[in-house]
Amino acid sequence: xxxxxxxxxxxxxxxxxxxxxxxxxxxxxxxxxxxxxxxxxxxxxxxxxxxxxxxxxxxxxxxxxxxxxxxxxxxxxxxxxxxxxxxxxxxxxxxxxxxxxxxxxxxxxxxxxxxxxxxxxxxxxxxxxxxxxxxxxxxxxxxxxxxxxxxxxxxxxxxxxxxxxxxxxxxxxxxxxxxxxxxxxxxxxxxxxxxxxxxxxxxxxxxxxxxxxxxxxxxxxxxxxxxxxxxxxxxxxxxxxxxxxxxxxxxxxxxxxxxxxxxxxxxxxxxxxxxxxxxxxxxxxxxxxxxxxxxxxxxxxxxxxxxxxxxxxx
Amino acid sequence: xxxxxxxxxxxxxxxxxxxxxxxxxxxxxxxxxxxxxxxxxxxxxxxxxxxxxxxxxxxxxxxxxxxxxxxxxxxxxxxxxxxxxxxxxxxxxxxxxxxxxxxxxxxxxxxxxxxxxxxxxxxxxxxxxxxxxxxxxxxxxxxxxxxxxxxxxxxxxxxxxxxxxxxxxxxxxxxxxxxxxxxxxxxxxxxxxxxxxxxxxxxxxxxxxxxxxxxxxxxxxxxxxxxxxxxxxxxxxxxxxxxxxxxxxxxxxxxxxxxxxxxxxxxxxxxxxxxxxxxxxxxxxxxxxxxxxxxxxxxxxxxxxxxxxxxxxxxxxxxxxxxxxxxxxxxxxxxxxxxxxxxxxxxxxxxxxxxxxxxxxxxxxxxxxxxxxxxxxxxxxxxxxxxxxxxxxxxxxxxxxxxxxxxxxxxxxxxxxxxxxxxxxxxxxxxxxxxxxxxxxxxxxxxxxxxxxxxxxxxxxxxxxxxxxxxxxxxxxxxxxxxxxxxxxxxxxxxxxxxxxxxxxxxxxxxxxxxxxxxxxxxxxxxxxxxxxxxxxxxxxxxxxxxxxxxxxxxxxxxxxxx
Numbered sequence: 102x103x104x105x106x107x108x109x110x111x112x113x114x115x116x117x118x119x120x121x122x123x124x125x126x127x128x129x130x131x132x133x134x135x136x137x138x139x140x141x142x143x144x145x146x147x148x149x150x151x152x153x154x155x156x157x158x159x160x161x162x163x164x165x166x167x168x169x170x171x172x173x174x175x176x177x178x179x180x181x182x183x184x185x186x187x188x189x190x191x192x193x194x195x196x197x198x199x200x201x202x203x204x205x206x207x208x209x210x211x212x213x214x215x216x217x218x219x220x221x222x223x224x225x226x227x228x229x230x231x232x233x234x235x236x237x238x239x240x241x242x243x244x245x246x247x248x249x250x251x252x253x254x255x256x257x258x259x260x261x262x263x264x265x266x267x268x269x270x271x272x273x274x275x276x277x278x279x280x281x282x283x284x285x286x287x288x289x290x291x292x293x294x295x296x297x298x299x300x301x302x303x304x305x306x307x308x309x310x311x312x313x314x315x316x317x318x319x320x321x322x323x324x325x326x327x328x329x330x331x332x333x334x335x336x337x338x339x340x341x342x343x344x345x346x347x348x349x350x351x352x353x354x355x356x357x358x359x360x361x362x363x364x365x366x367x368x369x370x371x372x373x374x375x376x377x378x379x380x381x382x383x384x385x386x387x388x389x390x391x392x393x394x395x396x397x398x399x400x401x402x403x404x405x406x407x408x409x410x411x412x413x414x415x
Numbered sequence: 416x417x418x419x420x421x422x423x424x425x426x427x428x429x430x431x432x433x434x435x436x437x438x439x440x441x442x443x444x445x446x447x448x449x450x451x452x453x454x455x456x457x458x459x460x461x462x463x464x465x466x467x468x469x470x471x472x473x474x475x476x477x478x479x480x481x482x483x484x485x486x487x488x489x490x491x492x493x494x495x496x497x498x499x500x501x502x503x504x505x506x507x508x509x510x511x512x513x514x515x516x517x518x519x520x521x522x523x524x525x526x527x528x529x530x531x532x533x534x535x536x537x538x539x540x541x542x543x544x545x546x547x548x549x550x551x552x553x554x555x556x557x558x559x560x561x562x563x564x565x566x567x568x569x570x571x572x573x574x575x576x577x578x579x580x581x582x583x584x585x586x587x588x589x590x591x592x593x594x595x596x597x598x599x600x601x602x603x604x605x606x607x608x609x610x611x612x613x614x615x616x617x618x619x620x621x622x623x624x625x626x627x628x629x630x631x632x633x634x635x636x637x638x639x640x641x642x643x644x645x646x647x648x649x650x651x652x653x654x655x656x657x658x659x660x661x662x663x664x665x666x667x668x669x670x671x672x673x674x675x676x677x678x679x680x681x682x683x684x685x686x687x688x689x690x691x692x693x694x695x696x697x698x699x700x701x702x703x704x705x706x707x708x709x710x711x712x713x714x715x716x717x718x719x720x721x722x723x724x725x726x727x728x729x730x731x732x733x734x735x736x737x738x739x740x741x742x743x744x745x746x747x748x749x750x751x752x753x754x755x756x757x758x759x760x761x762x763x764x765x766x767x768x769x770x771x772x773x774x775x776x777x778x779x780x781x782x783x784x785x786x787x788x789x790x791x792x793x794x795x796x797x798x799x800x801x802x803x804x805x806x807x808x809x810x811x812x813x814x815x816x817x818x819x820x821x822x823x824x825x826x827x828x829x830x831x832x833x834x835x836x837x838x839x840x841x842x843x844x845x846x847x848x849x850x851x852x853x854x855x856x857x858x859x860x861x862x863x864x865x866x867x868x869x870x871x872x873x874x875x876x877x878x879x880x881x882x883x884x885x886x887x888x889x890x891x892x893x894x895x896x897x898x899x900x901x902x903x904x905x906x907x908x909x910x911x912x913x914x915x916x917x918x919x920x921x922x923x924x925x926x927x928x929x930x931x932x933x934x935x936x937x938x939x940x941x942x943x944x945x946x947x948x949x950x951x952x953x954x955x956x957x958x959x960x961x962x963x964x965x966x967x968x969x970x971x972x973x974x975x976x977x978x
Binding site for chain 1: 442444446452456459460463464552553556557558560561641642648651652654655656657737740741742745746749762765846850851852928929930932936937939940941942943945946949
C-alpha cells in the first residue's frame with residue numbers, strides 16, 4: 102500500500118510538469134513515469150550479464166526485433182552492469198522486461214512483489230544443469246579425473262584451483278555450491294586457496310580461465326558450454342554433470358499493463374521451430390521452444406538459496 | 416629534516432612489523448612454484464598466449480573500436496574531473512578551518528553550527544574519498560546503466576573526495592603573513608579566502624588537479640570492467656573471449672592514452688613551477704605573457720570539455736528523462752539500507768579480518784615499490800646522470816654521456832610503462848603465470864605503484880639544489896646520492912609513499928573483486944545477495960580505513976604534498 106501511494110505522490114510533480122509543457126513534448130507525454138494504467142510506448146528489456154557484452158548483444162538483438170513486431174511497441178535494449186542491477190532496474194522503473202537466471206528471478210519476485218510477472222522460459226530451463234569442467238592438462242597429469250559422484254572430488258580438492266562463475270549466477274554459483282555442500286565439500290576451504298569467482302564476463306570468463314589453466318576446475322552453464330567452440334571444449338572437458346534444476350525466465354513488470362504482458366507471453370509461446378524466422382530466435386537463445394512459466398517452479402531455487410550455508414558472505 | 420630520532424625508530428619499526436605481519440597473514444597463492452612441473456606449466460601457459468599477445472590485432476575494425484573506446488575513456492576522465500572539481504569546491508570551503516572560523520574568537524556566535532558544518536564537510540569528503548571509484552561505479556550502475564555516464568559519475572565522486580581534502584588543506588596551509596595585509600584592512604573571512612588564500616594556493620592547486628586528471632584517465636581506462644564504459648569494458652570482453660591479440664590491442668590503446676596524458680600533464684606542471692631556487696627554474700614571466708597563457712589555458716580546457724560532452728552526448732542527453740522516470744522511493748530505500756550498517760560483534764570481527772587483505776596488499780606493495788622506485792630514481796635522475804659536472808666538475812666523453820641519456824630515458828620509459836598499465840590490467844596479465852589469487856594482485860599493485868613513485872621520486876631528486884651536493888663532491892655518485900641527496904629528498908619521498916599507501920589500500924579493496932578476496936569481495940557478495948546491512952558495514956569499513964590512514968599520516972607530521 103505504501104508503495105503505491107509513494108508512486109502516486111511521485112507521479113504528481115511529473116504530471117504537473119507535463120501539464121506545464123502543454124503536450125509539446127509528445128514523446129514524454131505519451132509515457133508518464135510510473136503510471137501503470139497508461140499504455141506504454143516502449144519496452145526496455147535487459148538480461149543478466151551471464152556472457153560477455155558482445156555475445157549478449159548478439160543474442161538480445163534477435164529478440165528486440167521480434168518483440169517489437171509482436172507488441173507494436175518500440176523495444177530498447179539496456180545492458181545491465183551486474184546481476185543485481187538487473188533486479189534493481191526492474192523495481193526502479195529502469196527496465197520493464199528482463200531475462201533473469203533462477204536466483205535473480207526469485208530476487209525479482211521478492212523485490213517487486215506482485216508487480217513481477219513470470220512470463221515464459223525455455224524448455225531447457227526446467228531441466229537445467231551445471232557442468233564441472235577441468236583443464237585438459239590437469240586431467241592429463243592425473244590431478245583430476247572424471248567423476249560420477251561429487252563426493253569423490255573431496256579427495257582431489259586440496260590440490261585443485263577452482264572457480265565458480267558470477268556470484269549471482271544460478272548455474273555458475275548457487276547450484277554448484279549447493280551440490281558441493283550436499284556432497285560434504287566446503288568449497289571455501291577444501292579447494293586450494295578457496296573458491297574463486299569471475300568478476301565479470303559470466304560463463305565465457307569461467308570457460309576461458311579453465312581452458313587457459315588459470316584454474317584447474319570450474320562450474321558453468323551447460324547450455325553455454327554445449328554451444329562453445331570445439332577447440333575450447335577440447336581444452337576444458339566435462340568431468341561432472343549436476344542433477345537438473347530450474348533456471349532462466351522472462352519476467353515482466355506490471356507497469357507494462359496486462360494486455361502488453363499477455364502479448365509478450367503469447368509471442369514467446371508461439372515461437373515455432375518449424376518456422377525459419379522463429380527458429381533463428383530460438384537458436385540464438387539455445388531454446389527448443391518457450392513454455393509458460395509457473396511461478397511455483399522457482400520456489401525450489403528459493404529453498405536452495407535460503408538453506409545454503411552463508412559462510413561465503415561473512 | 417629527517418625528524419626526531421625517536422620518530423624514525425617508531426616509523427621504521429612499525430613498517431617492519433607491518434611487513435612481517437602482512438607476509439604472514441596474507442593468503443598467498445604460490446602453487447606455480449610448488450614443483451618444477453607446475454613452474455613448467457606456468458611457462459607453457461605464458462608461451463601459448465604470448466604468441467598471440469605479441470601480435471596485436473591491428474586490423475581496421477579492431478583499431479577503430481580501440482580508438483572509439485579510447486576517446487570514451489578520455490572524455491569520461493575529463494568530465495569526471497570537471498564534475499568532481501565542481502563538487503569539491505564548496506565542500507573544500509566548508510572543510511577549511513580558515514574559511515569557516517578565520518581568526519574569530521572561540522566564543523564568537525554560531526561556533527557550534529560552524530564546527531558542525533566543518534565536521535560534516537570533512538566526513539562527506541572522507542566518504543567520497545574512502546569509497547573507491549570502482550565501488551561507486553558498482554553502486555551507481557544499478558540506476559544509470561552500463562555506459563559512460565556511470566564511469567563519469569563514479570570518477571567525479573571519488574575525485575571530489577580527494578580534491579576537496581587537498582584544496583581545503585592547501586588553503587589552510589597558506590602562511591598567514593602572506594595575506595596579513597588583506598586582513599588588516601578589515602577583510603572578512605570570505606574576502607580573505609577569495610583574494611588571499613585562494614589565489615595564493617591556485618598554482619599548487621592547478622598542479623594537483625593536473626595530477627588527478629592523469630590518475631582519472633588511468634582509472635577511467637579500467638572502470639568499464641564494472642560497467643563504466645571505455646577501454647576497460649573492451650579489455651574484459653576480449654579477455655573473456657580468449658582473444659589475446661585483441662587484449663594486446665586494448666592494452667596498447669590504454670598505454671597510448673595514459674602515456675600521452677602523463678607526458679602532457681607533466682609538461683604543463685613543469686610550466687607552473689616558478690620557484691627561483693629550483694635548479695631548472697624557468698624564472699618569472701611578465702604580466703602580459705601570464706595573462707595570455709591563462710587565456711590559452713582556459714580556452715583549451717573549455718574546448719576539451721565541450722568536445723567530451725559532444726562525444727558522449729547520446730548517454731548524457733538521456734540522463735534527464737531517465738532521472739524523471741526512475742522510481743525514487745525505491746532508490747531512497749536502497750540508499751538508506753546501504754547507509755545503516757549491521758553492527759553485530761560477529762560481523763564487526765569478520766570485517767576486521769577481511770580488512771587485513773587490502774591493508775596487507777597496501778603495506779607490501781608500497782614498501783617494495785618505495786624501495787624499487789627509490790633505487791631506480793638514481794638512474795632516472797637528470798641531476799645524477801646528466802649534470803654531475805655542475806657540482807663535481809667531472810668531464811664525460813660524449814659516448815658515456817650518450818649512454819647515460821639512454822639510461823635516463825630507458826628508466827623513465829619503464830616507469831611510464833609500469834604506471835601506464837592500470838592495476839586491473841596487470842592482474843589479468845599476471846594471472847596467466849601465477850593463476851588467480853592474491854599473489855598476482857599484490858604484484859600488480861607493486862608494479863603500478865613503482866611506476867607512479869619513480870616519477871615523483873626522480874622529480875624530487877632533481878629538485879635538490881646542487882649546492883647541497885657540492886659539499887661532498889669528492890665522493891662517487893652513488894655516495895653523493897646516499898649521503899647528499901637522499902636526506903634532502905627523503906621527507907618528500909616518505910610523504911609520497913604514505914599517500915601511495917592510502918591509494919594502494921583502496922586498490923586492494925578494488926582488486927578483491929578480481930581475485931584478491933577480502934573487503935571488496937565480501938562487500939560485493941553481500942550487495943549482490945541483497946544483505947544490505949552487512950554490505951553497509953563493509954562499505955563503512957572502507958571509509959574508516961581511509962580515515963585511519965589519513966589521521967595516522969597527520970600524527971606522523973608528514974609534510975604536505977608539494978605539487
